[in-house]
Amino acid sequence: MRVLILGGTSGIGLALARHYLQRGDTVAVAGRDLARLPADLGAGAAQLQAYALDVTDAPALARVVQQFSVPGLDLLIVAAGFYFNTRHHPLDASTTLRMLRTNVGGMEQAFGLAAETMLAQQSGQLVAIASVAGLLHDYPGASLYSATKRSVLSLCAAYRTALQPFGIAVTAIVPGYVDTAQLRALNQGDASHKPFILSEAQAVAQITQAIRLREAVRVFPWQMRWLVALLNCLPAWLLALRR
Numbered sequence: 001m002r003v004l005i006l007g008g009t010s011g012i013g014l015a016l017a018r019h020y021l022q023r024g025d026t027v028a029v030a031g032r033d034l035a036r037l038p039a040d041l042g043a044g045a046a047q048l049q050a051y052a053l054d055v056t057d058a059p060a061l062a063r064v065v066q067q068f069s070v071p072g073l074d075l076l077i078v079a080a081g082f083y084f085n086t087r088h089h090p091l092d093a094s095t096t097l098r099m100l101r102t103n104v105g106g107m108e109q110a111f112g113l114a115a116e117t118m119l120a121q122q123s124g125q126l127v128a129i130a131s132v133a134g135l136l137h138d139y140p141g142a143s144l145y146s147a148t149k150r151s152v153l154s155l156c157a158a159y160r161t162a163l164q165p166f167g168i169a170v171t172a173i174v175p176g177y178v179d180t181a182q183l184r185a186l187n188q189g190d191a192s193h194k195p196f197i198l199s200e201a202q203a204v205a206q207i208t209q210a211i212r213l214r215e216a217v218r219v220f221p222w223q224m225r226w227l228v229a230l231l232n233c234l235p236a237w238l239l240a241l242r243r
């Protein structure tokens, strides 16, 4: 299988790259900083390729997707994205635009480009890593992040409707907390207090199973699905207290 992972230089994307490399797949990872890639990642793996890429750079993104898509593309995973909480620092204009262009624009452009190849070969699967933040109606401190992930879910639904008749699957991955270095960095080095947090290995097991089964949407862990449903039922006055 030929697998392209945008945002594959760390965290969930990198863990997925390891998984597919270990299976013997041909894997390409892309990210802005290839120096983040562990030295052992490609050990013994002739099938690893790495692209220095900022997904907000539309021509560069097109070059990478088109280059790797020859001789074919079976699986595109878009993990590139970032979180920002305005509780401690206000969002400035450049971070706002960067979040929109990375979390939404990059994902949409990548899906469109990969879909061209997959439509021509009449097979393939598009996958995006959204977040349970995108299911929450109210997310104090990270409302823009939440809106970008809601957009990812909507875009996945639109691409699924458009591509299903041609045999191309679209899978939206909706994780709760995953114990990545980035999440720890956002939590002063320790994210273990986050509710129902999963290890990267547990997240990879969930994500790869959802991909294998060509599921439309996978929300995990199950406890998070219920917590989100409960939070979405809270009355306005309680939400105001939460803020």
Ligand SMILES: NC(=O)c1ccc[n+]([C@@H]2O[C@H](COP(=O)([O-])OP(=O)(O)OC[C@H]3O[C@@H](n4cnc5c(N)ncnc54)[C@H](OP(=O)(O)O)[C@@H]3O)[C@@H](O)[C@H]2O)c1
Binding pocket: 006, 007, 008, 009, 010, 011, 012, 013, 014, 030, 031, 032, 033, 034, 036, 053, 054, 055, 056, 079, 080, 081, 082, 083, 102, 129, 130, 131, 132, 174, 175, 176, 177, 178, 179, 180, 181, 182, 183
């Ligand atoms: N960890 C969680 O608890 C959690 C929960 C729900 C959803 N998610 C989502 O899962 C995804 C991965 O999160 P993570 O925790 O694994 O974070 P991470 O380690 O920071 O991974 C983000 C990846 O995206 C890449 N990236 C960021 N901006 C980019 C850009 N402009 N162009 C190209 N690549 C870019 C980063 O690489 P470079 O820095 O090299 O560019 C990195 O490889 C994100 O979309 C996040 O929103 C995470």
